[in-house]
Amino acid sequence: xxxxxPNLIGISGDAPAVGTPTASRLQAKTLCAGYxxxxxxxxxxxxxxxxxxxxxxxxxxxxxxxxxxxxxxxxKPSGGTALLDGKDVFSSNTREVAAKLGLLPQGPVTPEGxxxxxxxxxxxxxxxxxxxxxxxxxxxxxxxxxQTADITDFAxxxxxxxxxxxxxxxxxxxxxxxxxxxxxxxxxxxxxxxxVQVDLMNLLTQLAHAERRTLVIVLHELNLAAAYADYLVMxxxxxIVSRGAVADIFNAETLKTVFDLDATVIVDNAxxxxxxxxLPKRHVQPPRVVYG
Amino acid sequence: xxxxxxxxxxxxxxxxxxxxxxxIMCVVIVLTMAxxxxxxxxxxxxxxVFEALxxxxxxxxxxxxxxxxRLPRAILAVVxxxxxxxxxxxxxxxxxxxxxxxxxLGLMAGASFAVVTxxxxxxxxxxxxxxxxxxxxxxxAAVVVYGxxxxxxxxxxxxxLTLSGAAVTAFLGAFISLMHIMNEDGFDQLRVWLTGSLxxxxxxxLIYAGPPLFVALIAGxxxxxxxxxxxxxxxxxxxxxVKTGHLKLMLxxxxxxxxxxxxxxxxxxGFIGLVIPHAVRLFAGSDYRxxxxxxxxxxxxxxxxxxxxxxxxxxxxEISTGLVTAMIGAPLFVFLVWxxxx
Numbered sequence: 001x002x003x004x005x006p007n008l009i010g011i012s013g014d015a016p017a018v019g020t021p022t023a024s025r026l027q028a029k030t031l032c033a034g035y036x037x038x039x040x041x042x043x044x045x046x047x048x049x050x051x052x053x054x055x056x057x058x059x060x061x062x063x064x065x066x067x068x069x070x071x072x073x074x075x076k077p078s079g080g081t082a083l084l085d086g087k088d089v090f091s092s093n094t095r096e097v098a099a100k101l102g103l104l105p106q107g108p109v110t111p112e113g114x115x116x117x118x119x120x121x122x123x124x125x126x127x128x129x130x131x132x133x134x135x136x137x138x139x140x141x142x143x144x145x146x147q148t149a150d151i152t153d154f155a156x157x158x159x160x161x162x163x164x165x166x167x168x169x170x171x172x173x174x175x176x177x178x179x180x181x182x183x184x185x186x187x188x189x190x191x192x193x194x195x196v197q198v199d200l201m202n203l204l205t206q207l208a209h210a211e212r213r214t215l216v217i218v219l220h221e222l223n224l225a226a227a228y229a230d231y232l233v234m235x236x237x238x239x240i241v242s243r244g245a246v247a248d249i250f251n252a253e254t255l256k257t258v259f260d261l262d263a264t265v266i267v268d269n270a271x272x273x274x275x276x277x278x279l280p281k282r283h284v285q286p287p288r289v290v291y292g
Numbered sequence: 293x294x295x296x297x298x299x300x301x302x303x304x305x306x307x308x309x310x311x312x313x314x315x316i317m318c319v320v321i322v323l324t325m326a327x328x329x330x331x332x333x334x335x336x337x338x339x340x341v342f343e344a345l346x347x348x349x350x351x352x353x354x355x356x357x358x359x360x361x362r363l364p365r366a367i368l369a370v371v372x373x374x375x376x377x378x379x380x381x382x383x384x385x386x387x388x389x390x391x392x393x394x395x396x397l398g399l400m401a402g403a404s405f406a407v408v409t410x411x412x413x414x415x416x417x418x419x420x421x422x423x424x425x426x427x428x429x430x431x432x433a434a435v436v437v438y439g440x441x442x443x444x445x446x447x448x449x450x451x452x453l454t455l456s457g458a459a460v461t462a463f464l465g466a467f468i469s470l471m472h473i474m475n476e477d478g479f480d481q482l483r484v485w486l487t488g489s490l491x492x493x494x495x496x497x498l499i500y501a502g503p504p505l506f507v508a509l510i511a512g513x514x515x516x517x518x519x520x521x522x523x524x525x526x527x528x529x530x531x532x533x534v535k536t537g538h539l540k541l542m543l544x545x546x547x548x549x550x551x552x553x554x555x556x557x558x559x560x561x562g563f564i565g566l567v568i569p570h571a572v573r574l575f576a577g578s579d580y581r582x583x584x585x586x587x588x589x590x591x592x593x594x595x596x597x598x599x600x601x602x603x604x605x606x607x608x609x610e611i612s613t614g615l616v617t618a619m620i621g622a623p624l625f626v627f628l629v630w631x632x633x634x
């Protein structure tokens with residue numbers, strides 16, 4: 001169940017090249033990290049499959065965000081290494097990493113009055129320098145990113161005047177403008193309406209499957225992870241408890257182990273994806289509601 | 293460079309508009325300076341001012357007034373106004389705190405206190421050392437204000453930072469007053485170090501405070517791009533390849549040098565660093581690549597205009613420049629707080 005082999009992504013569905021051996025550009029080797037004196041990650045070994053959506057799930061405080069930050073070079077590991085193309089991420093140049101790996105953290109700050117186009121243009125930062133100023137390539141990347149994220153219509157409006165979902169699309173477009181093959185997102189769908197969450201996940205799926213980008217997404221919503229992940233990683237107490245294709249590991253047992261959640265897992269006929277339905281504890285009979 | 297020429301039209305337009313605006317503001321600065329020079333105990337026509345500046349004639353008394361007395365003060369206003377405004381803009385960007393300003397966060401009081409202590413207690417009046425002493429004072433004050441805010445319940449929020457800055461400013465202000473009373477110094481000196489003034493300042497200081505100020509100003513302009521990225525959050529910035537810790541230290545150094553040089557030259561002129569960047573944002577947007585240079589230009593014009601008012605309003609008396617900046621700045625500050633917390 002807990003084999004560290006992305007080759008086993010034998011899921012059904014539309015993910016391209018699944019089941020075939022895939023390469024991996026991003027890996028964690030006995031990675032340990034934490035904040036001050038509180039260790040969070042406890043010797044994580046993980047190989048992120050290329051061109052897929054990898055979802056990290058787990059209860060609050062399990063270390064999924066910490067893992068993402070350590071992989072993205074935001075947090076210094078206290079032990080082990082995060083490898084990008086075989087090179088230690090933390091001893092690499094920040095800018096070099098940023099040219100290969102994009103990150104959308106939780107709770108980015110929208111500067112007051114910044115327009116959508118200006119925000120997305122910030123994604124070009126790692127490609128620019130004092131000498132190399134704004135070029136046609138930058139302009140094109142920004143336009144493409146805005147098109148992909150479907151925000152071209154309000155390109156000149158201030159980001160802080162948009163809805164939560166539109167705003168999140170702008171941030172994703174900013175990361176897209178960075179033009180990296182690897183994109184790490186920390187809970188991109190939290191606080192959004194279900195329909196908006198689904199739209200965003202469809203956009204991200206398209207990035208992985210049509211553009212062959214590698215996405216690692218921390219997700220809070222279990223059913224969203226089950227519906228969209230190509231490779232699912234379940235964490236608890238700083239360790240990976242279970243990993244693999246959704247169909248293989250998303251079941252009542254693992255949900256009980258990882259989340260201490262009593263739930264039934266059923267498979268949706270339309271998508272072929274598993275869905276978890278929590279079992280309510282019934283100590284007493286529910287109140288009888290009389291309608292009419 | 294070939295790829296730069298191919299840039300699409302909209303980008304060209306976006307580049308030309310700021311350049312035009314900058315040009316207009318430079319003209320405004322020159323005109324404000326001309327008016328600043330023209331008014332005073334002896335009113336001079338603008339034509340004389342420009343004539344003196346373009347063709348100096350040592351035999352004409354008005355030309356000597358202009359070159360020896362009035363032009364230096366106008367230059368001081370331009371330099372100090374630019375420095376304080378850029379310091380404020382950078383502080384607002386890096387702290388993501390709309391109320392950040394070297395005066396409000398106590399840096400100016402720290403610099404002022406250090407200079408007054410050096411002058412009165414240690415008898416150091418060497419123009420070489422005063423900017424350095426001011427910088428040390430500004431740095432210590434910044435660290436203390438930040439420390440108090442972090443230690444307060446809720447951590448370093450705009451509110452706790454503003455409060456701790458106010459407390460530190462009031463505390464140091466008391467000592468500045470005390471030292472002047474004990475030394476029976478002139479009221480003129482006291483008002484310079486409590487509220488800031490451009491009157492009768494020693495221009496010799498500009499030789500020593502000017503170069504670091506200029507270097508810090510250039511550094512601030514060059515860091516604008518990174519400040520924009522930093523204003524979107526530390527993690528976003530790090531994800532885009534900014535060395536955030538490194539950048540913050542550099543910005544702290546730039547802000548401390550700008551504040552210290554400005555205070556050495558003119559004392560703690562309040563509210564300019566707060567108000568100017570906000571005014572600039574109204575037309576320049578939220579990108580610090582534009583906010584920083586336009587803050588420099590607008591700050592220069594603003595302080596020159598304010599100083600003109602200070603010299604004119606109660607003729608033949610002169611109001612301290614710092615009083616006028618506070619009279620105009622404080623209501624604007626209240627307005628900003630009201631607007632941000634609404």
